[in-house]
Amino acid sequence: MSSNAKHLHSINAGHYKNTAGRETEIMPIPDIVKISLSQNIGAPCQPLVKKGDTVKVGQLIGDTDAFVSVPVHSSVSGTVTGIETQRSANGGNDTIVVIEADKKQELFEEIKAPEITDQPSFVKAVRESGLVGLGGASFPTHIKFNPKNIDDVHYLIVNGAECEPFITSDHRTMLEDTQNVIDGAQMIMKYLGTEQGYIAIEENKPDAIAKFDQMLAEQGITNIKTFKLQARYPKGAERVLIYEITGKQCDAGVLPADLGVIVSNVTSVAFFGQYIKDGIPLIKKRMTIDGDAVAEPKNVIAPIGSQIHDVIAFCGGYKQQPNKILMGGPMMGRAIFSDQMPIVKNNNAILAFSKEKSYIPEETGCINCGRCHQACPFNLLPTGLADAYEQRDAQRLSDLKVMQCMECGSCSFVCPARRPLSFMNKLGKAVVKEAGIK
């Protein structure tokens, strides 16, 4: 495997990595945390605590027997004041455990470093850690680390690309938790039986690449290498990353493991590297807080369940009235309607923008310029898809391979007519699914 001369189409979406040079700050425990029990793709957890219970840091508060699920732990010590239902960022109704923190942060007694001796105990430890894909998808990691064809998996790719503008939390993780990333990657490689590991980093983070190169050399680790990616969007998307490193085309619906690859986000790996040492589950998260409405943009480690306004208050509060707040980056992040929402495991950024920076551009007529086609990593024709969607033509949508779209937003970004192409692809997929076209 070597670097590919050919690259998939990509765009220059700008970097805005304003917070990259600043050391992460740890946020003090807020008065109240609201911990969602739906923090992963798959089944939500059932609460294991009730109103009035006292909980400690790291204590299991939600779990379920469903296959695609991950347990949830308390991020603070304190008293449960209620189990509530709250509208989540993606529109569903989530069960929320509200805990009033006593700020003593007493650690739960049963917490100890996991005993990992073989593959099943490794998978069990990953599940018990509460780990989900921290790159944004929140897919349960223990399922990803337990592929059916484990003997065919030869490569682990640690994704530290961080191609989204503004976000620097993975960058800070790589600089501040370098050893944990290496330890976590080695452990994962050992139990997945992969021969070669890559830490993929965009070339706009030379300090992170240099630090890994130096530490890997010092420790004599030869089966993990850094891989320099172009600093363009969306090089960190899983399917793009696999092509860039292995040269294999990963169509939608194909599991990376089928191509012999497991991809894991660098923050997930760093967390796991820490977890095998102290056994503290996933209860806090490093996030980039930025945007022109935030007084002091910086990276913050906050307890999971902290409300967004508390986190922003720690960053000096709002400098001007926020109009749009994003969970995640500006390209794929989700706009939320309230700053009272709690932080969840897969948040890697909270970006607050003023009215002036968050305008929704007016759509004009398509001029057929083809920039969307040139921007699409998978060579799709977003303008054709949009026309097919407007006619609700499921067959045409399917012929134009709408299902291959990963909604990276590159087409919408480059469109000079400001058409919401990526959004129409998302709706187009629903049309195809409804029509039942395979």
Add this chain to the structure above:
Amino acid sequence: MDNNVYYDNLTVSSSPHLVTGLDTRKTMMMVLIALIPSFIVAIYVFGPRVIALTLVCVAASVIFEWGYNKLMKKTQTVGDLSACVTGTILAFNLPANFPFWMAIIGCFVSIVIVKMLFGGIGRNIANPAIVGRIVLLLSFATQMTTWPVTRLATTDATTGATPLGLLKEGHMADLPSNMEMFLGFIGGSMGEVSAIALLIGGVFLIWKKIISPIIPCAFIGTVFVFALIYYGIVGGEYSAIHMAIFHVCAGGVMLGAFFCATDYVTSPIMPKAKLVFGIGCGLVTMIIRLWCNYPEGVSFAILFMNVMTPLIDNFAIKKFYGGAKKNEK
């Protein structure tokens, strides 16, 4: 600011939440900038009437679009500057001494009939400026082919001839040198004369990634190779390579290749379809020039290929779409 206030009515919209700075208006602005070099050469060669005719065409185009939108109670679209581009390119396709009122008729055809009646920007099936020119050519053949002498000419004549006209009539001895053709000190439509000025504009557009180089390269390349083969077989006073360069610099090939054939709306999106489109333009141009009554064929070639565009694009989509190269096993 008071930080005890919660915000729970924030704006929600679909991602992405960033867009590039380049919009339709800026794209059109780039095209206008790219037309400046040949505008300057035209003024130098034909005098100040170039400025007047261009201004009349731009103003008429903008007013027609504005008026149409007003009348039909549609969203105003003149701000996107595409009418300015159409007006300018139409003006560049006219002789410098062309009557203003006829030019205004051309603008009416371009903007109202070809563009707005088909649904406005992005919906027209043929290039507005090209159709405007063809309508004027068919309606006012005399005025459209009565070329003023250049200010640099030393004769006393009041009308000049285009190199392609001379070629058609067999006045081989009167043909200007290739260097004169390249620089543009020749008779012809006012914006078409200078190959070098159009080339500068075209390279600027390619450099700014406004247009893809595929169509102009395929168009010009086809004209060149076609002429090379034709004159190689037929022979003549000049060498085949001389005549090939002559055909590339003569008439509307440069203007057509860089500014008309590359019109987004009426050219294909898929890169391979662009190649077919460019080659088609070159072929039709040369067939008209060598075997038909008209000395010049660029406008007809582009119009013909405009109409073919959906066919070529659909073919390319069927054949090459989706990029999913199968993995080698």
